[in-house]
Each structure stands twice: as structure tokens, then as C-alpha cells.
Amino acid sequence: MARYVFGIDLGGTTAKIGLLTEGGEKVDFWEVPTRTENNGEFILADVADAIRAKMNERGIDDSEVIGAGIGVPGAVNVDGLCYQAVNLGWENLNVVNELHSKLKLPVKAGNDANVAALGEAWKGGGRGYQNMLLVTLGTGVGGGIINEGKILAGSKGSGGEIGHIHLEDEEPDACGCGNHGCFEQYASATGAVRLARRILAATDEDSALRHIDNFQCKDVFDEAKKGDKVALQIAEKYGYYLGKGIAITASVVNPEIIVLGGGVSRAGEMLFDLLKPSFEKYVFPGCKDVKFALAKLGNDAGVYGAAKMLLY
Amino acid sequence: MARYVFGIDLGGTTAKIGLLTEGGEKVDFWEVPTRTENNGEFILADVADAIRAKMNERGIDDSEVIGAGIGVPGAVNVDGLCYQAVNLGWENLNVVNELHSKLKLPVKAGNDANVAALGEAWKGGGRGYQNMLLVTLGTGVGGGIINEGKILAGSKGSGGEIGHIHLEDEEPDACGCGNHGCFEQYASATGAVRLARRILAATDEDSALRHIDNFQCKDVFDEAKKGDKVALQIAEKYGYYLGKGIAITASVVNPEIIVLGGGVSRAGEMLFDLLKPSFEKYVFPGCKDVKFALAKLGNDAGVYGAAKMLLY
Numbered sequence: 001m002a003r004y005v006f007g008i009d010l011g012g013t014t015a016k017i018g019l020l021t022e023g024g025e026k027v028d029f030w031e032v033p034t035r036t037e038n039n040g041e042f043i044l045a046d047v048a049d050a051i052r053a054k055m056n057e058r059g060i061d062d063s064e065v066i067g068a069g070i071g072v073p074g075a076v077n078v079d080g081l082c083y084q085a086v087n088l089g090w091e092n093l094n095v096v097n098e099l100h101s102k103l104k105l106p107v108k109a110g111n112d113a114n115v116a117a118l119g120e121a122w123k124g125g126g127r128g129y130q131n132m133l134l135v136t137l138g139t140g141v142g143g144g145i146i147n148e149g150k151i152l153a154g155s156k157g158s159g160g161e162i163g164h165i166h167l168e169d170e171e172p173d174a175c176g177c178g179n180h181g182c183f184e185q186y187a188s189a190t191g192a193v194r195l196a197r198r199i200l201a202a203t204d205e206d207s208a209l210r211h212i213d214n215f216q217c218k219d220v221f222d223e224a225k226k227g228d229k230v231a232l233q234i235a236e237k238y239g240y241y242l243g244k245g246i247a248i249t250a251s252v253v254n255p256e257i258i259v260l261g262g263g264v265s266r267a268g269e270m271l272f273d274l275l276k277p278s279f280e281k282y283v284f285p286g287c288k289d290v291k292f293a294l295a296k297l298g299n300d301a302g303v304y305g306a307a308k309m310l311l312y
Numbered sequence: 313m314a315r316y317v318f319g320i321d322l323g324g325t326t327a328k329i330g331l332l333t334e335g336g337e338k339v340d341f342w343e344v345p346t347r348t349e350n351n352g353e354f355i356l357a358d359v360a361d362a363i364r365a366k367m368n369e370r371g372i373d374d375s376e377v378i379g380a381g382i383g384v385p386g387a388v389n390v391d392g393l394c395y396q397a398v399n400l401g402w403e404n405l406n407v408v409n410e411l412h413s414k415l416k417l418p419v420k421a422g423n424d425a426n427v428a429a430l431g432e433a434w435k436g437g438g439r440g441y442q443n444m445l446l447v448t449l450g451t452g453v454g455g456g457i458i459n460e461g462k463i464l465a466g467s468k469g470s471g472g473e474i475g476h477i478h479l480e481d482e483e484p485d486a487c488g489c490g491n492h493g494c495f496e497q498y499a500s501a502t503g504a505v506r507l508a509r510r511i512l513a514a515t516d517e518d519s520a521l522r523h524i525d526n527f528q529c530k531d532v533f534d535e536a537k538k539g540d541k542v543a544l545q546i547a548e549k550y551g552y553y554l555g556k557g558i559a560i561t562a563s564v565v566n567p568e569i570i571v572l573g574g575g576v577s578r579a580g581e582m583l584f585d586l587l588k589p590s591f592e593k594y595v596f597p598g599c600k601d602v603k604f605a606l607a608k609l610g611n612d613a614g615v616y617g618a619a620k621m622l623l624y
Contacts, residue, residue: 155441284477
């Protein structure tokens, strides 16, 4: 008898759902719209219906399904309580209880960044490692800590939310969170552009970036790779903060491997060279011996990780 | 039939051993010398003999003993491998395997600071909490992270070794670890004295501290409590760094309670007032809602925590 598990990566626009075997083989991945009206009250029913329909379609019996895991864009504690998910309209919703009451199968829930980390540890860039740190470099900086093969959720679901650790005393601008000098003010895609504008304003030197209307983070790394001196200087400053933030986090949780994901990670291996000088300068020597890798699962990481929560 | 567990807190001079009931009642606590000659090869045999002798003395049968846990002054991974314990002469010793082969009872091992954190979470200042951070303010700064009731050991046993997270870019002096600007360069007892000497050198203002030969950390807090202006300024600077280091750590692992232990914590509740301004300034808002408490078990924390590892 086959044994299956469902993984759900819930976003503000769609929910990605995956049907996988117990061993993590992809059987079927699809999406359903996320209906956010009425404080998102239909979302979990829609997801449950989609899963039930898939089981009918494929003739899968309840006894063949281990359960369903779901990653949520908000803080979720170990009991499945989601404190707030702004993009869904949820507040203080126990996702495990709610989805279980509709689906009648075992359910686990976690924060989407943490769940993606678990996916990368299971089948992606951190495959084979029990202690992993995922650093997601996107519009913001997110993260997930995998400790002994499991998500570190923290008491209120904010474990691994490392985008707001303090890195810089001299930051005049406020972060979205209200603090000053947060990791994500530098190491996110928007942070890279912010650093770029500062460095360009401080020099008269020409740069290809000055000739690109509304340049983006990708342009900075592309031009740096082509040898643009100012772009390289910006990339080095970016790497300084990335390495510093990772060093501090690694000194707290001592991972075996650090995986970089998110849009900025498409800059590739270059990021490792950029971050290593400050990583090595700031990391506690007992935590220095760590591997670096790039995320491999892209947008599927959350589906894999959500499913994996059922297989602890 | 009674069920017992042994806890061992191994130090460079003595091993504290405790016989406890499964529920954590103290039955018998005693010490044996730590023989460090020949790279500490007799240490675990001595401990095993001491436990066996106690079992004979009290007529305790093997079937009544759940096992023995041991906290070691060095990094220990989840499998019990101790990479190095300088004060014992050990290198790459699997403590679990070695002690088990001598004692013939189930064995668990951990780093002493992490094990002390588990003790405080079980029976001390963090009692009743599953997600706890212990910050040990002694000659250095140590720490331990309890995640879902268990020690976060990290991949090489350096999880929770937070004394070396980077806090200050402008530090000219090197830390013992070789880095500059580590948490323990400010928040340890020696760090407090260092801060005091700097502040005293920068002002002409009189202070009781100027009239105490070789003043210690305790004098700084005692004089601050008495209203000495310069001592209070030093205590505030100390609190600034303590709060900043705790804020960063809490933003990574999101504990429910933070417990302060070690010699400096004898300064008492005053420390909470001193650390809170910078804690609140630097912590990620999602991790701000946290309790603070003082450690309660003193030198017994390690024995309790060592025993508790067998009761996971």
C-alpha cells in the first residue's frame, strides 16, 4: 500500500498544494486561489476541498494518507496557533485545529519561511543535514532554523525570523519593524538597492548603474560580475552585512550548513565569496566550521517542508 | 518501586554528582575529585565508581535507575562527542560511549552551560517553560537555549554559546576568542570591570570605586545601588550591552523566558531595569513579549539538568 502526504504552501494569492509519497517523491503539484475575503474564513475549507477532490480523483483512501502540513505567511507556534497573518486576514487562528476539523486527517502547521527551511533540509540545498540555517534573501530577509531535523519555531512562532537582528548602530533610517539597523535593511533585495544608492551618492565615479533607470538588486550583481567598480564596491558592502548577520546567527545556533535562498540568491556562488570575509571576522570560532550552499527547490520548498512536518 | 536518575556536573576540580528521583527530588548530592592526569583518562571511571558505590550503599538495583546524565566543560554534540575540554585534557572523546561502557547504564551528555540551562528550565528560574534562554554572567558569558524542553546543542555542541556574538564594531581590544566586540567583553564580570576602568579614565568625577583597591564587578553594582553616580553610569553601560546581546539572541530563537545566572546575577532585579531599555530598542517586535527571571539553583543547576537529559 502506498503512503502519501500532502504539503500546502499558503500564500496571499494562491495556495500551492503537493501530493507526495512518504519518501518525498512528487506525485502531483497544483494550485488553488486563496480567497482572503471575510478575514480569510474560506481559505482552509478551500484547501481541504482541494485535497479531498484530489484523493477522490486518484482513488486514495484516508488510510493511505499520513496527513497534511501547511506553511502559513505569519508566526505559528508549535501547537499550530497563528498569531497573525496580515495577508490572509487571520488573527489568533489555530490552523491545525481548523484544518483538521475540515480535512479529518492529521495536520501540522508552521511559518512559511521555517517550513521552506525544512523543505530545503529534506530535499534541497541542505539535504542530509540535521542542523541547518536557511537565509531567504528576498524583498525582506527571512530565515528558518532546522535543529535536529525539526523546525525551531520559538515560543510565539518567531524562531528563525532573523531579518530583524541588529547589525548596525549607525543606521539613520527605520526598518519596517520600527527598529534601526536590522539585517534586512542591508541584506534584502531592497537593502542592496538602498546600499547602492548611498554608495553612488557618495562618489562621482561613473558606473553602469547610473545608466539603468530604476536599477534593481539583480543589476547590482550583474554589473559587479561584469567588473563595474562601483557595483563591485556595493556588492562587497552587501556581502559585509550578509556575512555579519549570518555570523551572529550561526554563533547562536551552530548550524552545520547555511543555505541561501530567495531572489537575491540567484546571484549564485559569488555571494559566498562576498560574505566570507565578514563571516569569518565575526563568527565565534567554535561555529566557524560550516558549509555554505544555495537553495535548490525554489518555490517548491514550502510544499516539501510542509509535507515533511508530518514525517518527523 | 522507586525510579532514580543520576546527574553529574563535571568541573576541572571536582565532579558534583546528584541522585534524584524521577520527579526531581534531591536524594543525595556529593562530590568526587576530578583527576586530570594522563589527559583525564581516569575521570569517567572515577565517576562510574562513585555512582556504583552509591547504588551499593543505598541498595539501589540497576532496574531502578533510568540512567546518568553528565555536563562537561566543553562542546558536546547530540551524540555525546566532546570535541575538546581543555580543563580536563580531553579531545574527541565520546563521553556517552565511554561512561556507558564503565557504568553499564543509559548515559546522556551535554555542554555544562547547556545542561545548567536545562536544570533551570526544569527546577529553577525557568520552571514551567519549554522555550528558555539562560544567560550565564560569570568570568565570561555563557548560555544555553532550551527549545521545546530540550537542549539546543547545535552541530558541534556550540549551540547557545552566546558569549561571542558580535555586539560592538568599535572595540579595540581582542576577546579571548580572538574576535573584537564580543558580548562577553562587556557583559561578563571582567567585562563590567573593563567598562568601569574606561569610564573612570574618561572622567574626573569622584567615585567610591576610585577608593577601592582593585574593585570587582560586585563593587560596581553595590556602589551603583548606593547612588554613586559614576558607578551607576557604568552599570547603565553594562545594562546596555547585556540588553543588546539578549535582544539579538532572543530575535533568533524567540524564547518565552530569559533567565540570568552566574555571579553577576547576584546584583539581582536591578539588572532587569538596566537591560530593558536596550533590549526593547534592539529586539525584533515579534520577540519582545518575553519574561525575565533570575536563576535559582546556583551551583546545583548542572546536576539537575544533567539528570533531566535522561527524562526527555
